[in-house]
Amino acid sequence: MSSGFFGYCPNAFVKAAQLVKHKSIHSSKRYVCKNRNCWLYGNDLYVKRQRFTEQRRPTGRLPILPTRGSWKAVTSQSTEDGVCSVLIIGSGVTGSTAAFQLAECGVDVLVAEKNEQVGGNIISRKEGGFIWEEGPNTFQPTPDILAMTEKLGLVDKLVLADSKLPRYVFYNDKLHKIPSSPLEACNLSLLSTGGKLRALLGAIGFAPMNLGRKEETVREFVTRHLGQEVYERLVDPFISGVYAGDPSKLSMKAAFKRVQALEEKGVTQSLIEGAIIRMFESKNKKTGKKETKVSLKVPRGSLGSFRDGLQMYPTTVQSKLSDKVKTGWKLVRLEKSGTGNSHQSCGDYFAVFEIPNGNTKVIRTKAVIFTSPAYITASLLRPFIPIASDLLEQIYYPCVISVSLAYPSSSFRFPLSGFGHLIPRSTKIRTLGTIWSSSLFPYRVPKGYELLSSYIGGAQDVDIASISEDQVVKQVDSDIRKILLNQDAAFPKVLGVHRWKKAIPQYELGHLSRVETIQNQISETLPGVLLGGNYISGISFGDCVSFGIQLADRASHYIKESSQLLSVT
Numbered sequence: 239m240s241s242g243f244f245g246y247c248p249n250a251f252v253k254a255a256q257l258v259k260h261k262s263i264h265s266s267k268r269y270v271c272k273n274r275n276c277w278l279y280g281n282d283l284y285v286k287r288q289r290f291t292e293q294r295r296p297t298g299r300l301p302i303l304p305t306r307g308s309w310k311a312v313t314s315q316s317t318e319d320g321v322c323s324v325l326i327i328g329s330g331v332t333g334s335t336a337a338f339q340l341a342e343c344g345v346d347v348l349v350a351e352k353n354e355q356v357g358g359n360i361i362s363r364k365e366g367g368f369i370w371e372e373g374p375n376t377f378q379p380t381p382d383i384l385a386m387t388e389k390l391g392l393v394d395k396l397v398l399a400d401s402k403l404p405r406y407v408f409y410n411d412k413l414h415k416i417p418s419s420p421l422e423a424c425n426l427s428l429l430s431t432g433g434k435l436r437a438l439l440g441a442i443g444f445a446p447m448n449l450g451r452k453e454e455t456v457r458e459f460v461t462r463h464l465g466q467e468v469y470e471r472l473v474d475p476f477i478s479g480v481y482a483g484d485p486s487k488l489s490m491k492a493a494f495k496r497v498q499a500l501e502e503k504g505v506t507q508s509l510i511e512g513a514i515i516r517m518f519e520s521k522n523k524k525t526g527k528k529e530t531k532v533s534l535k536v537p538r539g540s541l542g543s544f545r546d547g548l549q550m551y552p553t554t555v556q557s558k559l560s561d562k563v564k565t566g567w568k569l570v571r572l573e574k575s576g577t578g579n580s581h582q583s584c585g586d587y588f589a590v591f592e593i594p595n596g597n598t599k600v601i602r603t604k605a606v607i608f609t610s611p612a613y614i615t616a617s618l619l620r621p622f623i624p625i626a627s628d629l630l631e632q633i634y635y636p637c638v639i640s641v642s643l644a645y646p647s648s649s650f651r652f653p654l655s656g657f658g659h660l661i662p663r664s665t666k667i668r669t670l671g672t673i674w675s676s677s678l679f680p681y682r683v684p685k686g687y688e689l690l691s692s693y694i695g696g697a698q699d700v701d702i703a704s705i706s707e708d709q710v711v712k713q714v715d716s717d718i719r720k721i722l723l724n725q726d727a728a729f730p731k732v733l734g735v736h737r738w739k740k741a742i743p744q745y746e747l748g749h750l751s752r753v754e755t756i757q758n759q760i761s762e763t764l765p766g767v768l769l770g771g772n773y774i775s776g777i778s779f780g781d782c783v784s785f786g787i788q789l790a791d792r793a794s795h796y797i798k799e800s801s802q803l804l805s806v807t
């Protein structure tokens with residue numbers, strides 16, 4: 239036994255050994271130590287040490303008499319308050335999509351959401367003639383989103399922003415238009431002549447090879463192909479505007495499958511350059527996937543939302559599924575019924591919830607879809623898959639704060655027309671970027687106002703987490719003044735400040751193999767448990783919709799197969 243093994247729980251090992259030896263525990267039950275850092279399950283002891291869990295079999299010298307001490311049995315295999323075929327944890331875009339699809343196929347589904355409102359990351363607000371978003375702002379209307387829009391009866395609520403609205407990068411005290419084609423890239427004011435030549439060299443094939451074919455960060459990949467300037471002035475701000483991330487930590491392969499795939503297929507470098515430019519229009523388009531057939535057509539490249547904001551999507555699912563969506567239900571524990579070989583058993587699960595009035599509800603279900611963030615799913619599944627839970631916990635979510643401000647139109651140096659601007663981290667401006675929301679959707683502001691949605695924080699500014707709301711607003715306002723406003727512009731109306739303590743999962747080096755290991759352990763240990771959410775599917779709204787549809791498909795197959803198995807045996 240190594241010293242310090244027990245971390246926070248001295249004597250846990252001895253106590254556990256006593257319990258096992260003297261058979262004062264039941265092997266199919268789970269026991270948790272008072273401080274919740276150690277637990278016993280199936281005769282094995284698990285001890286949590288910082289971010290890792292060690293698994294030990296308590297054997298050896300067993301002194302003194304058995305005592306339950308600070309250990310408590312937590313496997314109640316309680317009688318249930320309700321039953322469903324598929325339980326979905328979380329009502330964000332992934333959970334809402336999966337739930338609606340399953341209900342459409344006649345599967346008995348139940349959604350449990352810990353918050354009082356559905357939507358997860360999606361929060362749309364409406365007040366005083368303004369409509370604004372505190373989470374995602376727009377989506378690229380993929381065939382799956384359009385198909386769901388039709389099925390949900392939301393076609394007349396779909397709003398589209400002009401696809402031609404340019405994106406800008408603020409660099410050297412000027413706004414520079416991002417090119418939307420390789421031709422426009424030649425006239426790009428953002429790059430110096432040297433920077434353009436370096437990118438051109440890469441484009442015609444003079445880029446060093448990735449010797450050893452190691453997994454590259456976004457920074458390594460881009461500087462290798464296109465040079466430092468393209469990286470610093472174009473790709474670093476793009477990464478802010480999608481991941482709020484650090485390009486020297488993100489995995490190229492995981493974050494931008496499509497661009498990396500071009501190189502792996504041996505496609506010429508110039509295509510890589512073109513693809514990087516197109517990242518700004520359409521990132522991560524899936525290849526080889528059967529396209530969903532949809533009658534609703536929209537102009538290519540347009541950006542979508544719904545009349546009162548993106549939250550109309552989950553609230554419409556909620557109203558269609560009525561009492562099958564439970565808000566204020568927080569899953570606190572999952573229990574597995576039955577013992578025996580988990581590969582063969584299609585045993586049920588008991589899900590234990592805390593509900594608003596301080597009571598508990600227990601739901602029995604055949605399958606569970608977890609769409610909760612990785613770190614929450616880790617804590618819920620730790621008793622069954624401790625190693626995979628450690629991997630889930632390693633997925634980093636930085637803090638991002640969204641700040642929605644309204645200024646009189648007269649405050650601006652020029653008429654606002656564009657998607658918004660992003661700011662490279664090499665400048666001294668702290669805000670990551672600002673969406674010119676009233677330019678995208680003019681009906682969302684009262685006449686005479688402009689609405690700006692800014693984002694601050696992210697993986698390269700971890701100190702933001704400890705800054706007060708007032709300071710954040712002052713910082714964002716002062717950054718906007720440097721870029722868009724007249725000197726005498728009045729202080730804005732502050733519509734909303736939302737601190738996303740854990741905003742967006744970062745697809746760092748090793749992400750894809752981490753997810754593969756997690757998925758393998760789940761399918762080996764927990765039949766009928768499926769994982770979804772933006773740390774697996776891809777982070778965009780569209781990725782989550784598509785993955786929600788796939789999850790529904792897999793869950794309904796599982797239900798069919800397991801009921802066939804039961805009728806045969």
Ligand SMILES: Cc1cc2nc3c(=O)[nH]c(=O)nc-3n(C[C@H](O)[C@H](O)[C@H](O)COP(=O)(O)OP(=O)(O)OC[C@H]3O[C@@H](n4cnc5c(N)ncnc54)[C@H](O)[C@@H]3O)c2cc1C
Pocket residue numbers: 327328329330331332333350351352353356357358359360372373374375376377378567568569570609610611614638640738741742770771772773776777778779780782
């Ligand atoms: C600030 C910000 C801006 C963004 N901008 C864009 C954008 O413009 N365009 C775009 O395409 N994407 C954008 N995204 C990304 C996109 O919004 C997300 O990837 C997507 O909304 C995630 O959906 P989800 O369903 O996977 O997860 P979530 O929205 O995180 O949903 C998970 C749900 O699980 C619930 N839950 C957690 N624990 C429990 C529990 N124990 N019991 C019950 N329920 C539980 C949570 O309350 C939550 O509702 C943005 C994200 C953020 C944070």
Ligand SMILES: C=Cc1c2[nH]c(c1C)Cc1[nH]c(c(CCC(=O)O)c1C)Cc1[nH]c(c(C)c1CCC(=O)O)Cc1[nH]c(c(C)c1C=C)C2
Pocket residue numbers: 377378405406476478479480481482517518519520521522541638657658659660670671672673693742777778779
């Ligand atoms: C500055 C912070 C952020 C802004 N948006 C996000 C963050 C972290 C999150 C985000 N934005 C988009 C996506 C979906 C990505 C996808 O795969 O489609 C996510 C997760 C969309 C997006 N936003 C911008 C771009 C270039 C994209 C990709 C595709 C598209 O064009 O729609 C640009 C952008 N984002 C933000 C700003 C201020 C900005 C400015 C140009 C905010």
